[in-house]
Amino acid sequence: MTQLPPIPEGDLLHRETIRGGGMWSKVIGRGKTLRLTDLEGGANVGLLLYNALERHERYNMPDTLKGQHIFYLTAPYCLHSDMGRLLCSITGDSSGWHDTVCGCSDAKLVRQKYGEKTYEEARNDFHRNGRECFLIELAKWGLSEKDLVPNLNLFSKVISDEEGALSFDPTHAKAGAAIDLRCELDVLVVFNTCQHPLDPNPQYAPKPVQLEVFRNAPVVEDDPCRLSRPENGRAFQNTEVYNRLRF
Amino acid sequence: MLTESTYEPAQAVYRHTILAGDRWMHVVRQGQIFRIHDLEGNQAADTLIYDAHHPDDRYSASDTIQRQGKLYLTTGSVLYSNLGHALMTIVADTCGRHDTLGGACSRESNTMRYALDKEHMHACRDSFIRGVQECCEHHLDKRDITCNINFFMNVPVTPDGRLTFADGISAPGRYVELRAERDVYVLISNCPQLNNPCNAYNPTPVEVLIWDGDR
Numbered sequence: 322m323t324q325l326p327p328i329p330e331g332d333l334l335h336r337e338t339i340r341g342g343g344m345w346s347k348v349i350g351r352g353k354t355l356r357l358t359d360l361e362g363g364a365n366v367g368l369l370l371y372n373a374l375e376r377h378e379r380y381n382m383p384d385t386l387k388g389q390h391i392f393y394l395t396a397p398y399c400l401h402s403d404m405g406r407l408l409c410s411i412t413g414d415s416s417g418w419h420d421t422v423c424g425c426s427d428a429k430l431v432r433q434k435y436g437e438k439t440y441e442e443a444r445n446d447f448h449r450n451g452r453e454c455f456l457i458e459l460a461k462w463g464l465s466e467k468d469l470v471p472n473l474n475l476f477s478k479v480i481s482d483e484e485g486a487l488s489f490d491p492t493h494a495k496a497g498a499a500i501d502l503r504c505e506l507d508v509l510v511v512f513n514t515c516q517h518p519l520d521p522n523p524q525y526a527p528k529p530v531q532l533e534v535f536r537n538a539p540v541v542e543d544d545p546c547r548l549s550r551p552e553n554g555r556a557f558q559n560t561e562v563y564n565r566l567r568f
Numbered sequence: 569m570l571t572e573s574t575y576e577p578a579q580a581v582y583r584h585t586i587l588a589g590d591r592w593m594h595v596v597r598q599g600q601i602f603r604i605h606d607l608e609g610n611q612a613a614d615t616l617i618y619d620a621h622h623p624d625d626r627y628s629a630s631d632t633i634q635r636q637g638k639l640y641l642t643t644g645s646v647l648y649s650n651l652g653h654a655l656m657t658i659v660a661d662t663c664g665r666h667d668t669l670g671g672a673c674s675r676e677s678n679t680m681r682y683a684l685d686k687e688h689m690h691a692c693r694d695s696f697i698r699g700v701q702e703c704c705e706h707h708l709d710k711r712d713i714t715c716n717i718n719f720f721m722n723v724p725v726t727p728d729g730r731l732t733f734a735d736g737i738s739a740p741g742r743y744v745e746l747r748a749e750r751d752v753y754v755l756i757s758n759c760p761q762l763n764n765p766c767n768a769y770n771p772t773p774v775e776v777l778i779w780d781g782d783r
Contacts, residue, residue, distance in 0.1 A: 377711050382629065383671020386731050388680055392669075393729040403693075405676030418729070422639070422669065424630025427652050467711040469650050471630035481725040485639035485665075518634050556680045 325413040325499050328356065332535040341527030342449040344513040346458040348373040351564065354412065354503045354537040355510060357530050359476045362496035364528040365517040366475035367425045367451045369459075369468075370400060370408040373507040374567070376464060378404045382421055382471040388552040392481065394419040394473065397545040399553050400502070406560040407553070408508050410546035412537070413501035418493060420474035425451025426518045435525035448525055454513035462509055475500055477517040489519040494528075503537050503546075505560050571643040573660035573745045575601055575779045582778035586613075588771035589760030591695035593703035594778075595620055596748040601659065601779040603745040604756070606720050608772035610736030612759040613719040614672045614692045617647060617655045620751035623706045625649045629668050629715040639725060641666040641717065647746070650714075655752050660745035663738045667721040669731065672696065672713075673761050682763045692716075695757035704753060718759075719744050721766065736766055747781060 334353065338360070339345050349355055357366055372378035381403035389398050396414040399407045431450040440447040452469070459468055478493035502510075516527050540547065540557070547557045577583065581600075585607075586592045596602045604613050617627040628650035633639055635648050643661045646654050658666075674693035678686040693713060700708035720738040725731055758774050761767065 377709075381671070381677075381715075383669060383715055384677045384680065386669055387671065388677075390731050391729060392725045392731050401677075401680065403674065403677070405674070405678075405680040422630060423634045424628065429652060466624045466650060469628075470714050471628070480727055480729065481639055482727060483724075485725065487633070487637050487639065519637070552680050555684055558684065559676070559679060 322415050322495055322498060324497070325356065325415055325501060328533060328535045333533060334536065335534040336531070338529055338531050339514050340529045341514050344454040344458050345532065346461060346509065346511040348507060348509050349504050349534060350507050351504050352537060354501050354535055356499055356501050356533040356535070357475060358499040359494055359496060359528065360531055361528050363494045364514065364530050365477045365494070365520065366512050366514055366530055367455065368473040368475055368510070368512045369455060369470070371509040372402060372408065373509045376462060376509060378402050379468065379470055380408055380473070386421060388556065389550050392421065394421055397549045399546055399556065401556060405556060406563055407505040407556045409502040409504055411500060412503045412546060413499070416476055416498040416500060418478040419500065420477040420479045420517065422471065423474055423479055423487070423518055424471055425455060426515055427452040430518060434523070438525070449515055451513055451515040451518070454515060455511060458511045474517050479519060487519065489517065489521060491521055506564070569643045570662055570664050571660045572662060573603065573743070575603070575745070577777060580777040580779050583775065585773050585775045586756060586758040587773050588758060589690055591699040591755070591757050592776060593699045593753055593755040596752050596754055596778060598748050598750050599781040600748050601745060601781045602656070602748065602754060603743050603777040604719050605743040605775040605777065606663070606738045607740065607775055609740040609742070610720065610738050610767050611772050611774055612721045612761065612767065613774050614757040614759050615717045615719055616696065616713065616755040618753040619649065619653070619655065620753050623704065623708055623712065623753065625651045625653060626712065626714065627655060627717065633668055639668055641668060647717070654749040656746040656748055658744060659747045663720055663742045663744060665722055665737060666744060667718040667723040670718050670721055670723045671715050672757060673759065678763060686763065689762060690760045692757035692759055696755060699755045699757070733766055
């Protein structure tokens with residue numbers, strides 16, 4: 322696994338660790354990059370992205386897949402909105418595969434897989450699930466069930482056979498794997514660190530991730546994400562027009 | 569899995585032809601049988617489904633994919649909502665595979681996918697937006713338009729993670745039939761896509777039929 326380049330100390334804006342089964346939401350402005358690192362191996366980050374200013378514009382699974390003829394994400398691919406624009410581009414990735422289609426867990430699935438563990442008995446080690454974490458964070462931004470769309474599952478690898486049957490690779494998520502998401506718009510980032518819904522581990526064992534935000538260099542004409550597909554080049558142009566008119 | 573229906577078109581309680589590029593929205597009651605009939609073959613019927621009483625609870629591509637552990641839809645597939653409820657079940661299918669990943673075209677995504685000057689062309693999301701604005705008392709809007717099913721479309725994924733748009737596997741007269749597991753609104757944009765070779769750049773009509781189930 323090739324490590325991502327270290328963040329220059331002067332560019333780092335923020336660093337924190339999110340424990341397993343945690344959740345987080347903040348707006349990250351364009352021109353800044355979010356780096357997420359799987360600290361122990363086996364992490365999963367359920368991720369949703371919205372345009373921070375027009376929150377009905379959001380991450381769109383089909384446009385992301387169709388625009389790049391892919392079924393998973395890695396560098397130098399991009400995360401498309403439903404408006405022909407880019408929310409983020411993946412400028413670095415030492416993981417190599419991030420799931421785009423399997424969605425998140427809910428209370429029933431977590432109960433069936435791991436049993437009941439309430440706050441009363443376990444305090445903050447109680448069992449959480451992806452859907453409730455999303456709904457809690459979304460509500461803080463005026464968003465709700467209507468805004469729940471297929472999310473990304475960073476660090477999780479799910480492959481499809483010829484018949485479309487899916488299988489989860491439990492050996493994929495390695496300690497130290499990291500992904501850089503460069504924000505191309507002002508992006509509302511909403512994520513949780515609950516286990517992947519198809520994770521075969523019978524134990525409730527969500528893993529922590531480190532989160533860092535740093536200032537990135539301006540996007541140049543020969544940027545690898547821009548050149549990775551003609552579709553991405555056009556999405557960059559649409560995004561630049563939006564930002565030029567808006568700001 | 570190819571399975572034929574036992575329902576006769578002459579006994580349908582509702583029949584309607586959706587012309588190429590048009591939209592259609594209608595209630596299908598719990599227990600009713602709903603068929604989409606690909607009249608001329610290789611058409612894409614872009615379909616959204618909502619709980620008729622609580623439309624925030626609507627078809628979810630990722631819940632459907634996750635719960636069946638499979639990307640494609642055919643006989644026996646259950647279509648799940650974002651809150652985990654079964655909305656419809658496919659009970660007959662003479663096509664054999666339907667797409668959950670490809671989503672719908674929009675004017676904006678056409679500029680990204682094909683060329684910046686394609687923005688003027690009619691696209692499915694416009695049909696979806698007008699469909700929810702006109703046909704539903706629940707005041708739905710763009711936020712309610714999520715990742716849809718593409719009946720009759722074939723979008724194979726390779727084991728190394730590539731997404732391909734293969735020639736259609738449908739043909740004139742093929743159909744898919746679903747049983748409503750609760751009262752649902754079905755919204756179809758009969759895809760007007762003129763950029764995609766899958767329909768030979770020739771969108772064609774589809775027919776929808778409804779039967780009262782459990783005869």
